[in-house]
Each structure stands twice: as structure tokens, then as C-alpha cells.
Amino acid sequence: MSQSMRKTILITGASSGLGEGMAREFAARGRNLALCARRTDRLEQLKTELEAKYPASKVSIKALDVNDHDAVFTVFKEFKAEFGTLDRVIVNAGMGKxxxxxxxxxxxxxxTAQTNFVAAIAQCEAALEIFREQNSGHLVTISSISALxxxxxxxxxxxxxxxxLLSLTEGIRADLIKSRSAIKTSCILPGYIRSEINEKVxxxxxxxxxxxxxxxxVKAIEKEPVQAYVPGWPWALIGFLMKRLPLKLVMKLG
Known part of the structure; x- marks a missing residue:
């Protein structure tokens, strides 16, 4: 399935920051959205705004705390039942305490460890159960330049x-390559993007x-790369240096 056919996109942590911003971008591209987060009041506002602005997009919302692992599986399955298929799942929910x-x-x-990593395992498991059943799908994990x-x-x-998360995504990809699966994975490493998680920095x-x-x-995700730095400049270069320089010098880059 080419990326242009990825019609229905599930985003976790969609009530603020990068999740909310990506939802707006995908709605502008006419995609259907399955949005979940803990704060449903914020999701309600977003749904109202997107449906008014982009009537071609169907927007469904559900409350989800990703640390409630059973709920992750339930909510993903409910979205799948509602839309018929899930074409892309973006594992975005996270925190920075x-x-x-x-x-x-x-x-x-x-x-932070439980929300950003253990809960991400639950989201990847739930997404891949659905993708394996469909034999198609695009799993996207939102990592960070700090992963390096x-x-x-x-x-x-x-x-x-x-x-x-970066290692987990690569491990999933290794598994899918071995089984010759049509499922795609992308790990995105954003640089510094001003969002609610870092507004005080x-x-x-x-x-x-x-x-x-x-x-x-969204532009990067649509290309379905194995891995991408966003924005590419200067982070691809900084990433290259970060992996190779002594730690003392790396600390001066940030």
C-alpha cells in the first residue's frame, strides 16, 4: 500500500503539542483521524474545529491513558471496528518529567519511563496485532534527537x-523483514520543536x-522512511556528530 492510500490515521497523545499539530496537518490532507488522549475536553474542541474546517475528514475521539495498557488494546480495537481499517498508527504520547x-x-x-517506553510497547503491540491481521499498516514512533x-x-x-523506542522500532522492523511482512515502520527523531512538553525551556x-x-x-512521515530527523537541517548533521563526539563535547551541542 502506498502512503497516499493511508486514509485512516490513529494518533495517541493527540490533545496537545505534536499530536494535536499532526492531527491538523493530516486533516488538511483529507485523512480520517482516530484521536486519543487523556484530556477529552481538548479532543472535543479539536474534533469540532477539524470537522468544520475539513468536512472530508472523519474524526473520531476516545479517552485514553496509555499507562492503562488494557485500555490501549481496547481503544485501538474500537477504532479499527469503527473505521474498518487502521492504516497508520502514530505512537506519540509522552512526557518529560x-x-x-x-x-x-x-x-x-x-x-516518564513508564509513559514513554512501557506504554509505547503496549501501543506498538496493539497496533501490530491489527496490522498483522490486515497484513498492512504503517507504525510510526516519535522518538527524539536525545535518543542518540x-x-x-x-x-x-x-x-x-x-x-x-528507537531500538524497539528497529527490532520490530527486523522481525517484519524476517517474516517478509508488508507492514512498514518509521522512527522519527524530532529536534527541538516548541510544544507544551518543553515550553518552559x-x-x-x-x-x-x-x-x-x-x-x-507529517511531510517526513508521509515518505515512510525507516528513520528521519525533523527538521533534516541541522539535525541530520548534529545527529551524525552526536553519535561520534566525546560526551563532553556533545553536552555543548544542546
Missing amino acids: GASLGTGYFYANVQ RGMPRAMTVYAATKAG KNTPFMIDNETGCKLL
């Missing part, structure tokens, strides 16, 4: 979860606004 390890913030670090190296302070566990180099970032994310 945390602090240096050993400073009394274990509760925040473990919450260990990061200090509030980023330590966050970066580790994003590295885990100051003086970040190469930060772009949410709308621009989401336009570029």
Missing part, C-alpha cells in the same frame, strides 16, 4: 526512553515553532 538520578525524583523519573546519546539532569531518563538552539515542526513531521 524528571531530574538527575539520586536527587529524590525517582517518582518523576519512573513515571545519554543526557544530563531532567533529560537523563527521557533520553533513555527515546533510545529504547529557554535559550534552546535551533528551536522551531510547533506548527512548522508538525508540518515537517
Whole structure:
């Protein structure tokens, strides 16, 4: 199935930030949307806005806390039943709480680990059960440029979860290659895109606004790459350097 045929797209964490921005971009392209997040009031507003602006798009919303793993499977199956097929699932829900390890913030670090990685496993499992049954689909995981190296302070566990997601996506792809499956996977590594998760972060180099970032994310996802840095410039170059430079120098890049 070519990407132009990916009609129905499920996005988790769709009530704010990158999820909300990507929903707007896909609606503008006439896609049907299965949107889920914890905050249904925000989803209701988004659904109303998108249906008024893009009547060709069917928008369905459901409450979902991705840390309720049983609910992940249930909600994905309900969306599949409603739309008939799910053509693309974007594993986007995430959080960025945390602090240096050993400073009394274990509760925040473990919450980030559970939401960004363990819950992502649940989402990938639920998506792939549906895709395997259909023998088609595009699984997209939203990782981060921080996945490439260990990061200090509030980023330590966050970066580790994003590295885990990058590795998980590649492992899934290895599995699909072995079984000659038609299912596609893409792992997207955004650079600094201004969204609610990082709105308090100051003086970040190469930060772009949410709308621009989401336009570029959707453009990248539509190409169905195995892996992509968004925006490509300067992050492809920075990514190349990050993987090779000593850690002391990498810390100066961010």
C-alpha cells in the first residue's frame, strides 16, 4: 500500500503539542483521524474545529491513558471496528518529567519511563496485532534527537526512553523483514520543536515553532522512511556528530 492510500490515521497523545499539530496537518490532507488522549475536553474542541474546517475528514475521539495498557488494546480495537481499517498508527504520547538520578525524583523519573517506553510497547503491540491481521499498516514512533546519546539532569531518563523506542522500532522492523511482512515502520527523531512538553525551556538552539515542526513531521512521515530527523537541517548533521563526539563535547551541542 502506498502512503497516499493511508486514509485512516490513529494518533495517541493527540490533545496537545505534536499530536494535536499532526492531527491538523493530516486533516488538511483529507485523512480520517482516530484521536486519543487523556484530556477529552481538548479532543472535543479539536474534533469540532477539524470537522468544520475539513468536512472530508472523519474524526473520531476516545479517552485514553496509555499507562492503562488494557485500555490501549481496547481503544485501538474500537477504532479499527469503527473505521474498518487502521492504516497508520502514530505512537506519540509522552512526557518529560524528571531530574538527575539520586536527587529524590525517582517518582518523576519512573513515571516518564513508564509513559514513554512501557506504554509505547503496549501501543506498538496493539497496533501490530491489527496490522498483522490486515497484513498492512504503517507504525510510526516519535522518538527524539536525545535518543542518540545519554543526557544530563531532567533529560537523563527521557533520553533513555527515546533510545529504547528507537531500538524497539528497529527490532520490530527486523522481525517484519524476517517474516517478509508488508507492514512498514518509521522512527522519527524530532529536534527541538516548541510544544507544551518543553515550553518552559529557554535559550534552546535551533528551536522551531510547533506548527512548522508538525508540518515537517507529517511531510517526513508521509515518505515512510525507516528513520528521519525533523527538521533534516541541522539535525541530520548534529545527529551524525552526536553519535561520534566525546560526551563532553556533545553536552555543548544542546
